[in-house]
């Protein structure tokens with residue numbers, strides 16, 4: 339679908355580090371703005387990072403106006419993306435439920451619904467009867483250990499085929515002239531007098547006046563190379579999938595209280611996830627502890643699943659910021675840009691991030707839609723707190 343090994347040139351106008359959804363979307367969007375002398379450098383294979391390991395939930399019902407507006411722009415781009423990339427992305431917009439198990443969570447869900455509605459986002463609080471109608475397999479019973487009092491319902495939310503998104507972007511970027519170099523690891527970033535001049539790789543030196551860090555879970559290793567500090571820590575995030583069964587669950591179901599979420603794929607498998615592992619690490623190994631906890635919590639919600647078998651579990655890396663919002667835009671090093679801090683929630687932001695980063699690079703101005711996500715906010719104390727809306731329901 340794309341040239342497996344384009345010629346590695348000695349210099350490019352823009353070098354994008356990281357061949358995940360964000361790096362590829364940025365490269366593709368740059369070509370739409372006329373910047374085509376672009377290389378994407380990927381140390382492994384395209385989509386080998388979190389872009390190919392996530393649980394594919396797309397939604398825009400965030401807590402802050404800055405976040406909700408941003409993710410909603412991405413959701414709208416995703417709605418058109420299969421047509422734009424001419425690639426079937428299997429986007430199922432069957433709705434997203436965030437369960438409320440306590441009075442406090444009802445309050446928080448109502449507040450989120452109001453923020454969303456003010457921005458024109460389809461999101462509302464619903465009672466237990468409507469929850470039961472949307473997800474009949476769920477135990478919506480007042481005597482349950484964690485009774486479901488209601489939910490934040492977000493009809494345009496859903497799931498997509500993640501690797502198709504990656505492949506679609508890669509094919510389109512390649513068609514417009516982007517060079518994608520797999521097995522090409524950035525080992526150092528050259529900076530002279532505060533200006534980026536290029537990157538060193540396992541395949542040699544590549545000159546570039548602009549370098550974009552799109553490496554998600556590895557992002558602090560790259561920012562360190564440029565001498566830029568970010569308040570990011572990397573944590574593993576695990577997920578698991580069952581054997582396929584007949585379709586019975588249309589919506590994505592998330593319980594922050596139980597630290598679990600579940601969706602059913604087009605093939606009938608149930609995909610489960612949770613919050614990040616409780617320790618910082620670059621390990622991508624699954625743990626028995628995770629599956630035990632997950633199974634217990636899933637059965638609280640859906641007891642009839644007790645006979646289902648897990649097929650496999652896996653893990654990916656998440657670059658967590660203190661406020662659960664990304665860090666995007668220029669840095670104190672001229673020509674060195676970051677598109678990082680994607681934590682457990684960044685897959686849904688690929689399209690809008692690609693557009694915004696490309697515009698930022700092409701115009702040398704930060705687009706309004708990402709102006710709240712600059713690195714400077716941690717110095718200015720202007721955080722965009724999304725923990726309540728992003729910690730479990732990715």
Ligand SMILES: Cc1cc2nc3c(=O)[nH]c(=O)nc-3n(C[C@H](O)[C@H](O)[C@H](O)COP(=O)(O)OP(=O)(O)OC[C@H]3O[C@@H](n4cnc5c(N)ncnc54)[C@H](O)[C@@H]3O)c2cc1C
Pocket residue numbers: 355356357358359360361379380381382383384385386387388389390391392393394395396522523524525552553554555556560575576577611652653654655656680681682683684685686687732
């Ligand atoms: C289990 C799991 C479930 C998730 N679920 C969701 C979800 O449902 N919805 C959602 O929106 N988000 C979800 N996320 C988060 C989401 O996947 C990430 O935030 C997002 O994919 C990160 O952006 P990316 O795709 O560009 O990064 P990645 O795909 O991680 O790309 C970074 C790339 O950089 C490469 N790289 C690293 N270092 C170097 C180097 N030195 N030189 C060259 N290349 C390098 C890596 O190999 C990697 O391919 C989930 C994450 C995980 C792990």
